[in-house]
Amino acid sequence: MSGSGIGMVGRLSYRIPSLSYRILVGALWLVPTVILLVGLPAAVLASLGSRGISLPFSVVTVSVFGFGIAVLGAARSIGKPTRLYGPLSIALGAVEAIYLLVLLRASPYVLSLPGTGATLGIGYASLILALLVVPLLSIAAGSVTTLEDARHPRERLPFDYPV
Amino acid sequence: MSPYRRKPPLYRLARALRWAGTLVFVLVLLFVATALYSAYETATSSPSAGSFSTNFATNDTLAVTGQLTFSNGGFYPIDGFTLHLNVRNASGIFIGQSTAGPVSFGPGASQVFPVTFFLPISSTGPATSLLTEDQNLEVGVWANATYAYLFPISVALNESKAWGAPFADFTASVGTPTTMGGSIVVPVTVQFQNHATFADQGTILFTVLSSEGATCGSGNLAIDVPPGSPFSQTTDVTLASGCSPAGGSLETTYVTSEGVAISLPTEAIP
Numbered sequence: 169m170s171g172s173g174i175g176m177v178g179r180l181s182y183r184i185p186s187l188s189y190r191i192l193v194g195a196l197w198l199v200p201t202v203i204l205l206v207g208l209p210a211a212v213l214a215s216l217g218s219r220g221i222s223l224p225f226s227v228v229t230v231s232v233f234g235f236g237i238a239v240l241g242a243a244r245s246i247g248k249p250t251r252l253y254g255p256l257s258i259a260l261g262a263v264e265a266i267y268l269l270v271l272l273r274a275s276p277y278v279l280s281l282p283g284t285g286a287t288l289g290i291g292y293a294s295l296i297l298a299l300l301v302v303p304l305l306s307i308a309a310g311s312v313t314t315l316e317d318a319r320h321p322r323e324r325l326p327f328d329y330p331v
Numbered sequence: 332m333s334p335y336r337r338k339p340p341l342y343r344l345a346r347a348l349r350w351a352g353t354l355v356f357v358l359v360l361l362f363v364a365t366a367l368y369s370a371y372e373t374a375t376s377s378p379s380a381g382s383f384s385t386n387f388a389t390n391d392t393l394a395v396t397g398q399l400t401f402s403n404g405g406f407y408p409i410d411g412f413t414l415h416l417n418v419r420n421a422s423g424i425f426i427g428q429s430t431a432g433p434v435s436f437g438p439g440a441s442q443v444f445p446v447t448f449f450l451p452i453s454s455t456g457p458a459t460s461l462l463t464e465d466q467n468l469e470v471g472v473w474a475n476a477t478y479a480y481l482f483p484i485s486v487a488l489n490e491s492k493a494w495g496a497p498f499a500d501f502t503a504s505v506g507t508p509t510t511m512g513g514s515i516v517v518p519v520t521v522q523f524q525n526h527a528t529f530a531d532q533g534t535i536l537f538t539v540l541s542s543e544g545a546t547c548g549s550g551n552l553a554i555d556v557p558p559g560s561p562f563s564q565t566t567d568v569t570l571a572s573g574c575s576p577a578g579g580s581l582e583t584t585y586v587t588s589e590g591v592a593i594s595l596p597t598e599a600i601p
Contacts, residue, residue, distance in 0.1 A: 276483065285490070289475075291483035298359055298481070305352035309345045316341035324342045 180326035184249040194242035201241055205234030220282040224274035233267040249325060251317045257310025264303035272296040366479040369405030369438075373478075376404030385529050387591045388449060393461060395448040399431075402441040407479035410435045414444055419469045426450050426461075426468075452593065461494060463501045463596060465526055468492045495526030495558075503537060503583045503598045505576055506565075517576060520565040521552055521583065531556040533587040535595070539568055542578035547571050554585075576600050 174183050185193075209230040213223055240263060244256040276291035316323060338346075383397030403409050413432035419425050431444040452462040470492050475485040506518035517539065525531050532555050539547040548568040556562045570576065583595040 276485075284488070286486065286488040289483075289485040289487075292481075294481040295359070295363065299356070302352045302356045302359075305348050305355065309348035309352065312341055312345040312348065316339065316345065319341070320339065323339050324345075327338055327342055 174331070175322065175325065181331045182322075182325040182329040183331045184325065184329050187246075190246045190248075194246040197245055198238055198242040201238040202235065205238050206231050209234060221279060224277050225271065229270060233263065233270070236263050237267065249329065251314075251321070254310045254312075254314030254317055257313060258307050259310075261303040261306030261310060264306065265300060268296050268300050268303065362479075366407060366482065369407045370478060371405075373403055373405040373409070376402040378402075383446075385527070387452075387585075387587050387589075387593055389591060390449075391452055391594060392449040393452050395427075395446075395450065397446050399444045399446055400441055401436075401444070403436050403438055405479075406438040408435060408437045410477045410480075412436065412442065412476040413474065414446075415473045416446065416448070417471045418448060418450060419471070421467045421469070423469070460596070461496060462593065463496050463498050463523075465496050465499055466494050468494050495528065497525055497527035497529065497531050498523040498585070498595060499526040500524055501595060503581050503595070505539060505581055505600045508570065508576075511567075511569075515570045516567045517548070517570060518565050519550060519568050519581065520563070522561075522563040523556075524561045525556045525558055528558055530558060531562070531585070533585060533589075535583055535585050537568075537581060537583045539570065539576045539581055539600070540579045541574050541576060544579075545571075545574055547574035547576050547579065 174181065210227045213225075213227050213230060216223060237260065240256060240260040244253060244260055247253050247256050272293055275293040275296065276289050278287055278289045280287050313324070378399055378401045380397065380399050383395055385393055385395050388394040399414070401409075401412070411433040412435065413430070415428070415430045417425060417428040427448040427450040429446050429448050431446065434442055436442045450461055452460060468491070470490050472488045472490070473485070475483065477483050501521075501523040503519065503521045506520065508515050508517045510516070519537055519539065521535055521537070533553075535552045535554055536549070537551070538549040541547050547570045550566055550568045552564050552566055554562060554564075577600065579600045581598045581600055583597070585593045585595055587593070
């Protein structure tokens with residue numbers, strides 16, 4: 169369950185794309201996710217910082233977690249036909265959850281509005297808690313897939329890669 | 332259909348969990364996007380302040396009254412909106428506050444908050460007298476609410492406001508006694524400038540006291556001093572027989588046209 173090519177489970181056959189093809193797809197997927205999770209937030213942070221508005225998370229934090237999530241997402245995509253898919257899904261969900269918890273610690277965010285002497289406080293803890301459901305579901309799905317791969321290797325391949 | 336073509340239970344469970352995660356993520360994103368747009372709409376329908384008026388009130392206080400109007404131009408409710416204002420003088424001494432709420436108002440609704448401050452004007456209080464001394468007052472505004480069910484928001488603002496005293500540079504003095512028709516008469520002079528935004532209308536009552544506190548004489552002056560105008564007037568007071576004002580004091584009281592009595596600073600007589 170780790171290579172590529174054609175196989176059969178019961179009466180169902182499957183065709184796994186080659187590793188080089190999966191790496192190419194993963195790399196192509198990596199580009200937009202890095203832009204979305206690293207480039208865009210870093211640009212927003214830098215832009216706000218130049219206007220005297222500081223946010224409670226640094227460019228380094230955003231870049232590390234954003235890059236980690238993008239790389240794990242690409243690795244999960246490459247490893248989908250392998251037994252690593254479940255553990256990689258768990259790892260991805262865990263990193264996303266930790267990232268959200270880091271953001272949660274900065275709530276409420278208090279912003280000093282430049283030139284006005286006014287401060288604006290915004291709490292977003294409830295939003296983060298609602299978003300935490302997403303990586304928790306990802307971890308649960310990864311756990312189920314890990315269990316499935318352990319009990320019935322290759323069982324899911326005809327459905328993920330039908331001929 | 333062959334049992335081999337049916338998707339395995341664990342596969343279906345994992346797939347359902349992934350779909351559920353995606354659905355939650357999309358719904359949260361949609362909610363955040365609409366909340367941001369709604370917040371922008373609310374922010375652009377900025378609060379408006381009605382005209383504030385200042386009047387003398389009982390217990391040596393000034394009542395500053397007015398109203399603030401907030402509109403919710405968005406499409407999510409504002410819950411638990413509370414507005415708190417406090418006033419401190421330039422030394423940081425707290426002199427008054429006003430609180431409104433908590434109230435909730437739905438999408439498209441407006442809420443009018445009546446605001447009333449009672450500021451002490453007594454010259455014997457802890458703060459510099461608002462009655463006789465111009466000063467800068469620090470007005471602190473603090474508001475909080477929960478927006479769109481999930482977002483607690485607070486706004487704090489401090490602003491310095493110039494205060495013009497209605498009896499700025501107030502002095503009341505007793506002149507040299509003279510004999511007039513067998514009675515002893517002293518001239519009493521009252522001077523001040525009205526730096527306030529409202530007129531001083533009413534009567535100034537004054538009492539000349541001896542050093543033992545006995546009343547030597549009294550009188551009054553009718554006043555109608557518009558904002559920004561000075562006042563200076565002298566009137567003669569006939570002293571009671573055998574009563575000397577030397578070393579005593581001159582007590583003055585301002586009685587507004589509405590009948591509210593305000594104590595003005597007592598002046599010592601040399």
